[in-house]
Amino acid sequence: MLQRTLAAAPQLAVALLGLGLLDAVGSAPPDRGLAKKGPHARKVVAAAVVDESAVVPAAGTTDTLAARHLLSRGTFGVTGDDLEHVLDIGIDAWLREQLEPEGFDDEEMAARLARYPAAGMEQDELYERFPPPQVLQRQLRRMGGDRDSVGFDQEAIQTLRLELGVQPPGRILFDLAGAKLQRAVYSERQLEEVMTDFWFNHFNVFFGKAADRWLVGEYEREAIRPHVFGRFEDMLVATARHPAMLFYLDNWTNVAPDSLRTEDANFERLRAMPADRRRRFLERRGVSAEQIEQIQVVMERRRNMQQGINENYARELLELHTLGVDGGYDQDDVIEVARVFTGWGITRPGRGETGPIRFSYQSRLHDPTDKQVLGETVRGSDGMGGMKEGLDVLARLAVHPSTARHLATKLAVAFVADRPPEGLVEELESVFLETGGDLRAMTFALFSSPHFYDPALYGAKLKTPFELVASALRVSDATVMPSRPLFETLNEMGELPYAAQPPTGYPDEGEDWSNSGSLLQRVNFAIALAAGQIRGVRVPDPDDPSTVVARVLPGADVTALAPAIADELQASGTPPREYGRRTLGLALGSPEFQTR
Amino acid sequence: MSGMHRRVFLKGGAVALLALGAPPSFLARAAMAASPLGGSSGRRKTVVFVFQRGAVDGLNMVIPFGDAEYYDARRSIAVEPPRRGDVERAIDLDGFFGLHPALSPLHELYGRGEMSIVHACGSPHPTRSHFDAQDFMETATPGDKATRDGWLNRLLAATDPHACGCDHGHGGAPTSGAGDGRTLDDAAAHASDHAVGQSALAGGGDGGQLLSPLRGVALSAEMPRALRGRYETVAIPDLAEFGVAGGRDESLEGAFDRLYRTKDTPAGSMDLLTDAAEGSFDAIELIERTDPLSYAPRAGVQYPGTDFGRSLLQIAQLIKADAGVEVAFADIGGWDTHVGQGGASGQLANRFTELGRGLRAFCDDLGDRMEDVLVVSMSEFGRTVRENGSGGTDHGHGNCMMVLGGAAAGGQVLGRWPGLEREQLYEGRDLAITTDFRDVFAEVALRHLGADALEANQMESIFPGFAVNPARFVGALR
Structure with missing residues (x-):
């Protein structure tokens, strides 16, 4: 299941690697003033x-x-x-x-998190330890492999990984989700954890979208967590500038129309052709097969770079991050806001390199004309002043x-x-x-x-699957070690952390989480957890079955549930030595425990 | 309240029947009983809805190669017009429209008259938000975000005589959502009145009116909006694992069944839970009895090894097992092609390959049973006519739907083509809509699922605020 989630990720931005094709890259302004x-x-x-x-x-x-x-x-x-x-x-x-x-005191938590090292790594180290497959493929070619091969030889790449002692990038999610669960279960800073979860979900980015694998951890660490008890505007700006968001909602491809056009008419003509037509065009002119291959690579890369407005970020900024869908904006506002954010992009490492991806405002790609946003004129400007338009719009939206x-x-x-x-x-x-x-x-x-x-x-609230899992681990005195089955369970229940593909994140309402299939998954999780059947999770056998229900639901009225469970144990002929675990399973799977 | 009522009735019915000495396999027979949705034929009809989430680029799915504007607007991602023997071009359908080459598995169905297409079709609402547009399509109430239940949930409720057709006035219209304040106990008592009244029929093998708990199923972990609502529908992530402790512990199953059913103070989230529980335990029992997993795909049929492929395979198994499925739902994602979508090959073509192979496998697998099964595809909106700067397309408006099956008025691309000249476009940029998606839904509901037997106010409950008028139907069904 986990693999399936990862495999489904769109292969959009292989282009990120080896992109040194942009003519000029403006440098990011200092953080001061933001x-x-x-x-x-x-x-x-x-x-x-x-x-x-x-x-x-x-x-x-x-x-x-x-x-x-x-x-x-x-x-x-x-x-x-x-x-x-x-x-x-x-x-x-x-x-x-x-x-x-x-x-x-955060020391105990730091020790726990050490078991999930990728969650705390900087981009540099992540690229080193979880290199993109394209990098390994290049290495294979250099080592004298088949020069003409275009596809990836998975087996050769896997062998090389073993030799180099590196892991596939999908593995990063394992540590990210593991660290999140550790915090949810054990951190004393519970409210901060709960609010970090809420605001990450509000400004959702998706681990599975290509380059975001190496960015999601840093995004939560730098753009979300520091601001959950701070100013909304600061979080809004931090998410707008973070490469994880710029990549996830495509704003890195949002540029002023024609800002990449070159003077060379032949080049433009070739570039505009679909790849298959271009190939036939070149073949008819007797261009050698090897040259055609090279031209195709360059052209496709050119085409993947931007020549126009991309509305995706602007739309979600208005609909999801700030005003809300009924917040009084229209399609024209979306387009105008998209124009405001032209040039908000990311640094792209040179061909063959895998350096960190940073925010970069590229003034050459910014549309310097005036815009009309929510009935007010945003004065366009060129040079580095163009970035201020975006900051001003964010400031307006934030309040x-x-x-x-x-x-x-x-x-x-x-x-x-x-x-x-x-x-x-x-x-x-x-x-x-x-x-x-x-x-x-x-x-x-x-x-x-x-x-x-x-x-x-x-x-009155139904727990989401993640809330159910975390709360069950909290009340059952579980020792949680890195556990793949636990994440498979979360994935099957539909709430694997960092894996929500749509910009809405995971839903907040009970109707979205209650149906027959998911109810069974909840019950089955409770049974497996109590029985100690989830690998990587140790749950002690409750020594006094009579106190289990009260321990699972502290402070709640269990005058109906406790005897009902006791009756079930008697009626089913459960041997007394299994009373503790059986009671725990029934209590964790009970309707009372599904709500909060 | 209608959903809960029906569930209680089923269980109450079971107890009553057993007390009268009826055979315990009544549930299985309930599933096989003729459906009220069968129409006059008396045969059970099924519709499988396939939601292409993320807004598929309908202009590259069914290509208007006869419209020159298409090629002007899409310089790098257009699919070239058909040419005999060239498999990297559109596949000619009618001299104007062509199928994307990656959908070639469907072309034979079209040729056999088992597939029709409705183009320039969609929602009249202008939203370009995925989430709103999907909601609007699944609730069938464009522009009204207050609608809580899905249109298929309302369709199932309206066609269930126990949910709506009884004369005790036990519940409001299924759209009310709020219920009528009746407690579970009342409902149970009320239901057992029915059970006694019906037992002779059911026990006498006269078909009865017991309906399957699997009338509405989604083969996914999450219940799609279209099936959500007061009427109990079931989401099944995996048939093989659908049960308490994977179906291996009956005493646990019974224990949980009782813990959930004895909740007598439904409030807030609790009634969501009790409804879900009743649906689960009835469905488990039925799946045990009909054993859909014993039906392997027909020889030579290969479903894609993806979530979508697995969903279709399991829907086929449920249909073959006569489990009583009338409405099934499957999702296929990955259509939001803002960047580098490709033309005849590439990112979008790969999605079409999975879609085409999956649908074809389903049709081949079901064989003759496709006479009673219809597959309908939908997507929340179309994409911009003009390609964007990233070799992709942005959120647009009009789109196309596909209808597959023996009942399809196949071999035609239907609907009026509005043209792609700038002044013909919606808001100057998107394909205009000439067929409201609700007209296609209504045609399917009336002509295939037998909703034509419903009274006007029941139709109104399925499509609130929308006057169903067969004169507007495009004729996607025979």
């Missing part, structure tokens, strides 16, 4: 946090169900220890603790009322209910607008709103 974190923004956060604190029950008065509810949404699964902690210090203090994740509405709704759906209370959405919307998009303030508002603590909404 990050607008200042004392002011910080003060707003503090003010919002303090102002809102009155609605939260004070320490010592927190009721168990409310605390359980908070943990079920603000962590990857309620554990007995966490519940005790919240009841001890109160909801408000717990939120403050979690909103300052630096306060938690637009439609963006506030869109993000407020999305947060409320993800963390509160599939049909969230309108009052909550309005509350989050105004916090976002008043603080200029401060995500710490917004997160605090979300988890402390009286709407959030409406008992009618307790247990």
